[in-house]
Amino acid sequence: MSVATAAAFSFRVKDLTLAESGRHQLRLAENEMPGLMALRAEFGESKPLKGARIAGSLHMTVQTAVLIETLVTLGAEVRWASCNIFSTQDEAAAAVVVGPNGTPEAPAGVPVFAWKGETLEEYWWCAAQIFDWSAEAAATGADFTGPNLILDDGGDATMLVHKGREFEEAGAVPADSGDDSHEYKVILDLLRASLAESSDRYTTIGSEILGVTEETTTGVHRLYELARDNALLFPAINVNDSVTKSKFDNKYGIRHSLPDGLNRATDVLIGGKVCFVAGYGDVGKGAAEALKGQGARVIVSEVDPINALQAAMDGFQVATLSSVVDQIDILVTGTGNLNVVTVDDLVGLKHLAIVANVGHFDNEIDMAGLEALEGAERIEIKPQVHEWRLPTGRSILVLSEGRLMNLGNATGHPSFVMSNSFTNQVLAQIELFTKQSEYPTGVYVLPKHLDEKVARLHLDALGVELTTLTPEQAAYIGVPVEGPYKLDHYRY
Amino acid sequence: MSVATAAAFSFRVKDLTLAESGRHQLRLAENEMPGLMALRAEFGESKPLKGARIAGSLHMTVQTAVLIETLVTLGAEVRWASCNIFSTQDEAAAAVVVGPNGTPEAPAGVPVFAWKGETLEEYWWCAAQIFDWSAEAAATGADFTGPNLILDDGGDATMLVHKGREFEEAGAVPADSGDDSHEYKVILDLLRASLAESSDRYTTIGSEILGVTEETTTGVHRLYELARDNALLFPAINVNDSVTKSKFDNKYGIRHSLPDGLNRATDVLIGGKVCFVAGYGDVGKGAAEALKGQGARVIVSEVDPINALQAAMDGFQVATLSSVVDQIDILVTGTGNLNVVTVDDLVGLKHLAIVANVGHFDNEIDMAGLEALEGAERIEIKPQVHEWRLPTGRSILVLSEGRLMNLGNATGHPSFVMSNSFTNQVLAQIELFTKQSEYPTGVYVLPKHLDEKVARLHLDALGVELTTLTPEQAAYIGVPVEGPYKLDHYRY
């Protein structure tokens, strides 16, 4: 059984229909991901990733499929898992497995270990598969065990290697403490089984890895902690803090997907409504702009006085939630903090007010408190849309059970936004693979000229004509003609 | 078999699930239709429509269900059909038939003759059913044949009565001419069968009718033609030209549903895109505002220099379609005219440009020409979203096969917008029923004080506090304190 067939099996591709549907969607998405397509054009021949063995752990969506095929076009071998048990789009996975010219029987694509609705046990089994490159080694007679690069989103793949090595060094996997989460127990079981089979699997794998590129705030946070504790095994590039990532997907992604999710969930007219946006960071800025653009009246809350002043200067009323709660038709939270919306707030809202989280985990809203509220009753209007009847006699509509509604009620960030993020990922992979000496173990952001390059690759698609500095002008402001143009602390 | 049971049968209600789901949706919609709910509160006891027998022909949606139950609350008896073969929401119809306290076995609601996906024969059979009040007459021992009011959308119900009477007067239904549309043949067959059964059915029905209230531009146009030709059988109120109808559903409805439809259909990021909006009437104004609110660059076209100047003063580039066609990512047409987008225009668009009609019939875009274009190929991406591969090697994405995409790819006007339109309908029904002497046969718009009343009933829901004129102020500008406040030609 070929590697790809195994992957196909693992992925449970049943027939060509799914893959063909996925292929159509890939084609449309490619048109919206000009950054990735430009990298294919620029590097498709020189193949700077030839020799790269990439273990990818990132939502297995149509956009990720375009990313994976870009990595392959640049010469890389790839194995892939999702980083979330629900986020896989099966048709995208199928298309990637089958490949542009393959069939379900003779898949010619990339081994993908992901399907929509994995159990936690399945999820971590999939994660382990992206580190098992024995089939690839056997196929080529090469002498390696695992990947030499990780492309990560949230840090699960990176964590698996670090934990695996840690327990191998200790010679034992700790027993479950009573307090461990179910998920942590699953991980310990997996690594316990691995240790029983091999005393140095993850030690070897870790030693082969040249670095990791990480997509998210959470994953980056873990990396800085590892670095601070001198526990980081290999260099890491923090893709999250590229301007073309953080200032684009947060702001412009939410501007797009918040109203989209509200509409799909409720069909309620946004115009004329009183909307409250908790938080005026990039997410809140995008949310507020979108709602204003639909004719809503927007009230904002903030804890940071600088952001609060920005909100005021942008024309928004800035108030605490509790002081205006009884005027609110649509409540949006985008802070990254917890308990931003309390049960008291929920109970105080207008009848049938809509509650939408676009920030972070479901704990932005005190969903646990709502569930524990005596006399509250939950009625499913449709999947991801629940009416909660409150003891007051009023009801509220909670979207996606308090989780990210732009994912749960809409389809997350559009392709064009993801193209910016993923172009950063690919450039970061090339950096780590081709300039190893420049990146000793540590955590880095991409150099600004690459951040600018990501932007540059997305201009043509929008019909943007860039102006070129004259040498005289470049000298006058002390930058190269071709950039980078700004100091590191420039805020955009 | 009771009337309601017959209706239940005609509607094919199978079980309570559908009706219960509809009932949930009605409850949510009621919260977004404050105008109708206010009329229930104001007139629920006095029941000004007691004795009214209303034949309704209007899309059988959740919003219409709220309208129907409002009419019933005001004392009317109602029979209903949809005015479009596809637009019925079955759960809404089921809920109306079953009624708030009924069951599928013992329906206690309103006879509804409508289901999603009727044939043309079924459609016109349903239309005929709303004029057959024999069961109601029998149940009460009353002496009537049909309804005494029509509530119409598009004019099909009104036309059926006029044509029926015309052929009864002529004593014969004409044979099909070779050129008749299939639909017209279906109508002729229906009326031929009617004439075979009764020589004066529609003559009698027509004589019982006190008037019609009409919702749409098209229907109103037919009414003015009938009046001009002295062929109008009863008075008509043109609800379409109430300010709270035409300036609200066109502008604010489209502002809401255009981006909604684009998102559901394609998930393409609107921000940064070049969007073209053909027409800067109320529909175009709403479309342009929505796209601008999402960060698109909007170019507008116009034939009327006044509207063109408005577009320019609102900050939009105004250009002909052909002069900028190769820059367009999203092409929106909202003119009410035909062939606004030609095949040449379609062929000239950017690769995978999106083509969306929010104006009128599918002939706004030359779909027939596209279908006839040699070398063009149509690929279904998903229902209502088709890629057309063009001989140029480029493709375009056509939404809803060129028909109204805010209906086909989204869910049409939201409840709050419809509440404005339907509150006009109810007030117009009350006018015709209670002030017959004030409306001799002819076509009328609602008096301005009622138009203002419609607006007034929607303010509380949005937290709007209205200012009241002092008597001194009212005298100064020469209006009553309670309105109406403006001259008829005021443009808002």
Next chain:
Amino acid sequence: MSVATAAAFSFRVKDLTLAESGRHQLRLAENEMPGLMALRAEFGESKPLKGARIAGSLHMTVQTAVLIETLVTLGAEVRWASCNIFSTQDEAAAAVVVGPNGTPEAPAGVPVFAWKGETLEEYWWCAAQIFDWSAEAAATGADFTGPNLILDDGGDATMLVHKGREFEEAGAVPADSGDDSHEYKVILDLLRASLAESSDRYTTIGSEILGVTEETTTGVHRLYELARDNALLFPAINVNDSVTKSKFDNKYGIRHSLPDGLNRATDVLIGGKVCFVAGYGDVGKGAAEALKGQGARVIVSEVDPINALQAAMDGFQVATLSSVVDQIDILVTGTGNLNVVTVDDLVGLKHLAIVANVGHFDNEIDMAGLEALEGAERIEIKPQVHEWRLPTGRSILVLSEGRLMNLGNATGHPSFVMSNSFTNQVLAQIELFTKQSEYPTGVYVLPKHLDEKVARLHLDALGVELTTLTPEQAAYIGVPVEGPYKLDHYRY
């Protein structure tokens, strides 16, 4: 002494400097008045106004100078007065009197009777001069007494003729009643002197006049009253209600001049401020848009529920003034009504809140009440900007003493807006002069095709490309290819 010399004398032109400065400004204004310049190009040779003798009464500004010279280019003879004692720009008047090729000693322009800061006696003397065409008659040997057309703004010129004729018919000018305003006494004195000289001067003048075109709401109101009372002496065209007048100068003029006036008066940052706009008609819409565009938070008040609903749908909070008065930084009134802002409101404002009237007379704000308020003290910060110290210890800043601050603190409507209004005026003059049979005595609005023409003449200057209907499209919507395109009740 030539007529022009007399005018120059009356106007008090002292030297060429003033005229030259005016000439520069005219040249710049011409560039912003494409409608008038297009009329010069279209009609400069055919001279449709040849034989027209126009008595103009309209603010003698730079823009009016361009209007006057356009009338002359089209063949008319013109005499001019201002319609306001303060609004004359002396350099504009000088330039018109001297003419493009004249000198102060040998003026070759138009007799203008207007200067900045007239007394009421001077004002009405000037008004009388535009009806005295004896010099022109003598110069040409022609047999006429006065003008054959009036171009009016506010109706003073029209009123003078009507009153003059009325008293001549009665044979006497009434004595001053005790209640007459000072201005009315001045008028009676003037007409008494006239009657002493001639028993039929204004009777003759009135009989020679073919019609009047009137610019303003107030003037139009007087004309409709005269027509209603069968007292109108000649036909009148209501230019005020052309779409290109009322929807343009109210909305876009105020959008421009409100922030301009605020800035010139106070230099206070508008961004972040809480602004209140009383009235959401066209003036209020323009004001609200301008303030929002500067990053202010805008609250609106309305008495008309339709306009209130529009404000809400446009994203504004709608509240009564008294309910939010203590939050307001900038209070704008644009209603056309009186006592919209009471003394209680003024006293309740934030410290140093700015009070700005862009609506109507100074009675929009209860200035009389403020002046009478015990303990209130008025301090001039600079001309047209007064701090009022209130008994509360707080102060407010009142602009232009409660009068129109877009005139008092800024420079009124910009040339481009006035070009729209004045192009309507010229077309209306041509209508009355060339199509006398189509306008029996009565009050008319300009036919829609001319309204559209006005818009059309302003498109090129903004780079607007208009789309042309195909004959098939025109037939489909039932309009001529070249327009007019809309029914009369269309609201734009």
Next chain:
Amino acid sequence: MSVATAAAFSFRVKDLTLAESGRHQLRLAENEMPGLMALRAEFGESKPLKGARIAGSLHMTVQTAVLIETLVTLGAEVRWASCNIFSTQDEAAAAVVVGPNGTPEAPAGVPVFAWKGETLEEYWWCAAQIFDWSAEAAATGADFTGPNLILDDGGDATMLVHKGREFEEAGAVPADSGDDSHEYKVILDLLRASLAESSDRYTTIGSEILGVTEETTTGVHRLYELARDNALLFPAINVNDSVTKSKFDNKYGIRHSLPDGLNRATDVLIGGKVCFVAGYGDVGKGAAEALKGQGARVIVSEVDPINALQAAMDGFQVATLSSVVDQIDILVTGTGNLNVVTVDDLVGLKHLAIVANVGHFDNEIDMAGLEALEGAERIEIKPQVHEWRLPTGRSILVLSEGRLMNLGNATGHPSFVMSNSFTNQVLAQIELFTKQSEYPTGVYVLPKHLDEKVARLHLDALGVELTTLTPEQAAYIGVPVEGPYKLDHYRY
């Protein structure tokens, strides 16, 4: 003669009128500068600047007067000069010199050496005066020569000390090289005279100075160069890069003052016009928003692809100047670079296009090239507004001779914006004076908690209610409850 009298003399205060007028304006400005007033309230008793001797060099405007009196309220002694020969508002200077309770004969304020329209020789004489504290030393018997703090804008004061000390160390002031600017010769002359009088004046002064706080990009740039070259004599705080400075005055200041300047200069309607904004940094963002807010169509140019992508995502067309030059009505440049607008561009503009610089020096526009253009003629329309007739027959309107038109044609940043900047200045002065050990020689930005404090002090005035983190929330995101809230690289 007392110190204050000397200052009054130097300032040329003639009578009380000027000071009283300034005092009125100060009172209004204080209301718009809540940050400074809050510092007076917080520190007015503890007087943390007691003992501070501040040499200030910053535009002597009304806002600066509020700054100076704040420093005095906090305990400092102050001497002041302007940093620009034209920017002094004489009434503000007079008010500061006279002081709240003084008279011209017995001034009780601060010695100010500044008047509108200084020669370069006068300018540098004034600059030298702020370092001569002999009168103050004599008055108190204290043992010092000069100030112990500098508050600088542009770095002239700092440069004078550094150059003075450099030449004293060298023992001689260099002779004028042929290439030196006139201004540099003036400086050399001044220091040559000083050296003739004293061999160590600036060496002594430099040794007494605890630090400098610097306001501008240019000044900060010089400081970083000095630090890099180990030539910096004392610590410096870069106030320019506080978020509440750079992100506020650039963006919100320009948003306010660009349309203000356009209106005062030209009265041209902005709505509907095609405006071009060169540069989409903070200045360009503010400019583009302002013009869009007035209904203009805005085209943007950029050299940095990230900013270009932002412009596109914000809905603006992005093009090179030369590609659209013939469509432009209003050309705005805000880049900080030179020759952004070439003579070819100027010649290519539409007739009477307006050219406005809000970026930097007059070399943003090639004014030298324009002056050298054969056949070009310059006509003064009014001060700061010039028509340039071009050889093409077209003209353009150049504002403020190509210099910053928001200063030349309007009144610069409004008080509220300056309050943010100046509150940073005061806090920076306190830091340097009270925490000397924390600031060894080097260049610093203000700690984030002070940046946040500046914002915090401006919230109440705008009615902003801030939300407070719970301890649980603060712990969750790892920040103190009272802030600072963000990492240093956060971009806002």
